[in-house]
Amino acid sequence: MKEKVSCKEVMRYVCECMAQDISSERCIALKEHLESCEHCKQYFKSVELTIDCYRKYNVELPENAHKKLMNFLNLPDE
Amino acid sequence: MMEHKNSQRTRTVNNLSASYVAEESKLIDLAKGGDRKALAQLVKNYEQTIYNFAFKICRHRDKAENITQETFYSMVKNINQFDNKSKLSTWLYRIVANHCLMLARKEKNRQFVSIDNDDSLYDEKYIADYSRLPTKYTENKELKKILDDAISKLSPDYRMIFLLRDVEGLSTEETAEASELSISAVKSRLHRARAFLRNEITRAFER
Numbered sequence: 001m002k003e004k005v006s007c008k009e010v011m012r013y014v015c016e017c018m019a020q021d022i023s024s025e026r027c028i029a030l031k032e033h034l035e036s037c038e039h040c041k042q043y044f045k046s047v048e049l050t051i052d053c054y055r056k057y058n059v060e061l062p063e064n065a066h067k068k069l070m071n072f073l074n075l076p077d078e
Numbered sequence: 079m080m081e082h083k084n085s086q087r088t089r090t091v092n093n094l095s096a097s098y099v100a101e102e103s104k105l106i107d108l109a110k111g112g113d114r115k116a117l118a119q120l121v122k123n124y125e126q127t128i129y130n131f132a133f134k135i136c137r138h139r140d141k142a143e144n145i146t147q148e149t150f151y152s153m154v155k156n157i158n159q160f161d162n163k164s165k166l167s168t169w170l171y172r173i174v175a176n177h178c179l180m181l182a183r184k185e186k187n188r189q190f191v192s193i194d195n196d197d198s199l200y201d202e203k204y205i206a207d208y209s210r211l212p213t214k215y216t217e218n219k220e221l222k223k224i225l226d227d228a229i230s231k232l233s234p235d236y237r238m239i240f241l242l243r244d245v246e247g248l249s250t251e252e253t254a255e256a257s258e259l260s261i262s263a264v265k266s267r268l269h270r271a272r273a274f275l276r277n278e279i280t281r282a283f284e285r
């Protein structure tokens with residue numbers, strides 16, 4: 001008899017199941033739910049997009065800040 | 079699913095080739111012996127990573143610059159205490175994380191959203207249309223503001239974990255080491271931080 005899970009449970013626990021590839025009954029049930037539920041699939045897609053946005057948002061150390069840093073540390077900057 | 083993606087990500091600092099590691103450990107040995115040129119090279123190898131990370135925590139360029147200076151000052155001062163058991167990058171992340179947290183604690187007037195009780199994070203109403211979620215607008219000013227605002231609501235303890243693990247691409251073990259937390263604490267904070275940020279961004283784009 002398969003365990004039924006709700007979307008909310010999937011949202012809460014599926015990260016852990018995915019991360020550890022747990023083969024417990026609950027994780028299998030969660031993965032099955034995820035396969036067949038468009039809502040939950042979209043939820044995970046959106047979490048991935050969120051992470052991706054933060055990953056792509058980068059800043060560069062300005063050249064003068066680099067010079068100030070080497071100066072502050074009293075290190076040679078050839 | 080997400081973990082799988084993480085493992086495939088190419089990272090400059092985390093995906094070091096064997097020759098780079100050998101080169102770096104030579105530099106570290108020289109630096110421990112007081113070689114200023116070797117120290118300078120180590121700073122140059124990591125200044126960009128550290129500055130970028132400090133910015134991602136405090137979302138402020140001048141503060142990030144100061145934190146970068148403090149971090150490398152600590153590195154130069156304490157390089158002899160680095161034991162070669164962990165990666166130099168993980169050690170530096172721990173130092174920069176500490177400096178960021180110290181700075182955040184000084185700014186006591188800041189208010190953060192509490193996500194320690196995580197039940198509301200997984201409200202089903204947030205499974206909504208996310209088609210307006212940005213995919214290729216990372217140069218977009220409006221999106222940057224949304225990203226800044228969302229992460230600024232998180233307390234720095236949570237921010238730190240999300241950034242180390244998901245954004246910088248450290249492993250769960252390295253994140254635990256850099257943040258001086260247990261692996262289970264890292265995991266629970268990470269999941270809550272992800273869910274929180276995802277909800278904030280989805281809501282911002284629904285407006």
Ligand SMILES: [Zn+2]
Pocket residue numbers: 006007010033037038039040041
């Ligand atoms: Zn579902």
